Amino acid sequence: MDCKKAENLVSAYINKNMSLHDLREFLAHIKSCSSCYDELQTYYMVYFAMEHLENGDSDRSYNMNTVLLEDLKHRERYVRREMIKRWILVVGCILLVLLVPLLMLF
Numbered sequence: 001m002d003c004k005k006a007e008n009l010v011s012a013y014i015n016k017n018m019s020l021h022d023l024r025e026f027l028a029h030i031k032s033c034s035s036c037y038d039e040l041q042t043y044y045m046v047y048f049a050m051e052h053l054e055n056g057d058s059d060r061s062y063n064m065n066t067v068l069l070e071d072l073k074h075r076e077r078y079v080r081r082e083m084i085k086r087w088i089l090v091v092g093c094i095l096l097v098l099l100v101p102l103l104m105l106f
């Protein structure tokens, strides 16, 4: 993924509105590109601040860096879980395709 695509996906990331494939590539890009990470951090801070002001939660102070890092970790775990689920599904289908003809022999 290049910077232009990553920048276009920042709002999708914040709104949790992107495909698993895009999310996976986006996370990989953000990890290795400090300029896109900074961009994400800026938008994330604005979004987070607005959300918490709306909820009347402005008294608490947050370490935005930690909040974003936690969110990134959370989404990485999500991607890993989803990839494992898909892998299990594929392996299950392959086993089924292999086993059905075998069962028909008996």
Ligand SMILES: [Zn+2]
Pocket: 002, 003, 004, 006, 029, 033, 034, 035, 036
């Ligand atoms: Zn970039």
